Amino acid sequence: MFRFIKTLERQVFIAVILVAAVTALAARGFGGAPRGAITAMAETPAVSYDRERQETGKGKEILAAGEEEILRASDGRKASNTQYQAHDTGELMEETSYGQKVVGYLLTQDSREERERREAAAEAVSSQDVSLSREDYQVLLRIVEAEAGICDMKGKILVANVILNRVRSGEFPDSVTDVVYQPSQFSPVANGTINTCKVSSETVESVDRALRGEDYSRGALFFMNRAAARGGSVRWFDGQLTYLFGHQGHEFFK
Numbered sequence: 001m002f003r004f005i006k007t008l009e010r011q012v013f014i015a016v017i018l019v020a021a022v023t024a025l026a027a028r029g030f031g032g033a034p035r036g037a038i039t040a041m042a043e044t045p046a047v048s049y050d051r052e053r054q055e056t057g058k059g060k061e062i063l064a065a066g067e068e069e070i071l072r073a074s075d076g077r078k079a080s081n082t083q084y085q086a087h088d089t090g091e092l093m094e095e096t097s098y099g100q101k102v103v104g105y106l107l108t109q110d111s112r113e114e115r116e117r118r119e120a121a122a123e124a125v126s127s128q129d130v131s132l133s134r135e136d137y138q139v140l141l142r143i144v145e146a147e148a149g150i151c152d153m154k155g156k157i158l159v160a161n162v163i164l165n166r167v168r169s170g171e172f173p174d175s176v177t178d179v180v181y182q183p184s185q186f187s188p189v190a191n192g193t194i195n196t197c198k199v200s201s202e203t204v205e206s207v208d209r210a211l212r213g214e215d216y217s218r219g220a221l222f223f224m225n226r227a228a229a230r231g232g233s234v235r236w237f238d239g240q241l242t243y244l245f246g247h248q249g250h251e252f253f254k
Contacts, residue, residue, distance in 0.1 A: 130167050130211070136176035141207055143180045145197045146188030148250070154216060155248045156206035161217035162252070164210060169221060187228075218244050220252035 132140065140163060148159045166172035166179045173179050181189055188194040224237050227249065241253035 130164050130176070132176055132211070137207075139177045139180050139194075141199045141203060142194045142197060143186060143188060144207055145199045145203045146194045147186065149197060149200070149203065151248045151250070153202060153206050153209075155250065156203055157210045157214055158216055158220075158247060158250065158252065159223065160207050160210035161215050162220050162223055165217060165219060165221050171221070217252065218254070220244050220254050222253040223250045224253075225249050226251060 140160060143163060144156050144159045148156045151159075163176060163179055167174060167176055173182060180186060180194075184190070186194075188197070222237065222241055224233065226234055229237075237251075237253055244252045244254055246252070
């Protein structure tokens with residue numbers, strides 16, 4: 001009997017504890033209209049997952065938009081760089097082409113000048129120096145300018161050669177001034193253009209080259225311009241002298 005009473009007391013005590021526990025949980029909203037703590041705990045992982053999924057989706061959209069914008073900007077920069085590169089390449093090609101043309105022109109000029117120098121060296125005959133006074137030198141410059149001012153360098157040198165050949169020859173006076181001013185020999189003396197002409201730097205170079213011995217004259221002592229000479233002079237040249245060669249309108253005789 002005593003053992004039965006003890007068992008009954010223990011069961012009542014447990015029942016009282018259970019009732020108290022249930023009452024406390026009910027007071028905190030367990031099973032009421034607001035969602036209870038257990039329900040909230042059960043639903044929290046799902047809600048967090050949905051929010052995370054939504055936010056992740058938005059993040060992906062933002063990331064995709066950002067990547068697209070970056071790609072567009074990158075493509076724009078690439079296109080811009082390509083245009084600049086094409087422009088720079090075009091300018092470089094144009095400048096390179098222009099530079100090649102300039103170099104080609106200069107090389108052609110050098111080749112032409114070198115060829116002319118070789119031809120001149122092959123044709124030129126070295127001659128002994130002639131002593132000139134300062135007056136002789138000025139007279140030689142003026143007669144060459146007056147007679148061959150429109151001629152090329154070789155044409156000017158040829159006129160100087162003839163004057164110097166006469167100085168060396170026993171048939172003519174022995175100074176440049178006397179040779180040039182010998183009566184009825186040179187038309188610029190007769191018409192006065194020897195005193196009015198302006199000596200060019202090319203004429204100075206031509207005379208200096210002739211004085212250094214550059215000679216293309218083949219010993220010529222006379223020259224004339226057939227188109228400008230009087231008929232009597234032309235007949236005398238043709239009948240009394242030996243024709244050697246012609247150059248730029250001048251015919252040279254010996």
